[in-house]
Amino acid sequence: MSQDDIQNTSEMPQDSPAPDAAANDGQPSAQDWQAQVAALSAKNTELMDQFLRAQAEMQNIRRRSEEEVSKARKYALESFAEALLPVCDSLEAGLHHQEQTAEQIRAGAEATLRQLKSALERNKVLEINPAAGTRFDPHQHQAISVVPAAQEPNTVVTVLQKGYLIADRVLRPALVTVTAPK
Template structure:
């Protein structure tokens, strides 16, 4: 009797294990199979779309920036031109006025010159100091040489045309007369001489 019970118990246990094993296989069968290649393709598709949108945004930004730059360059001189028009208006008024009084006419021209000087200062343009200073080829252009024994060698004696700086850059060098004591300097430099000594004689 006991032997039969052991056999029946073993059969029930075996049946239970088989049932459990079959249920596990059924659960695994319900899990979808993921293709790694398909996953990578989907990722590449998303990245490609993002890249295309980024490229389109950059191209639009580049076109807008270029358009704004061209507009800024085209109208960069608008401010100074408006101020120049004010000077031009004053010159026209001066021409229309009566020049019977030379003193008044001179004062009018001086006022216009002062207006122009202020305009240049607003644009960071300033004159180059020349007369009485040592000659500097960066700021000055020697067009003639003089011979003044009372002034040091290389000192600028006169200015024929004023030079100007635009901030730290030479906008236009000054045209100057440079003092040279030695007669040989004319032959060495080729600069024409303009005698500034008394009596017009070289020392």
């Protein structure tokens, strides 16, 4: 606070004259001024204390948020990694058995694929696999080629590679062929 601010706050308008002011021709006495200065000084001390406490609280909040963000970044993949561990265990178990028929290998691969898809879904990784005839969406699909087809223009003909979303954000667009516009 500058000296001018202190002087401006001490020149507060008087709504009603002090009791001694009537005796001094409407002018406040030195005692009245001292009481006002003491009251303003106490209020200033109180406000300064509140300001310092608020400032300390803001620093604590900032520090705690930085720690939380740091921990979130550090351990963001923890739940995803935990979901993938059973998939890894299944693959290792499948490789451990030497004498397997083609049907057993296929059944094990399908079970492992189901585990993997389940782990991805639990972590909000969803497939983009548009059906034939679905309207082409450049936000989720990437057209690899345009082919003439007997279906509506600018629609998906085939999916060459599935795409994936993670929490409504495209992780990888689906690679598709699209019908030619007419």
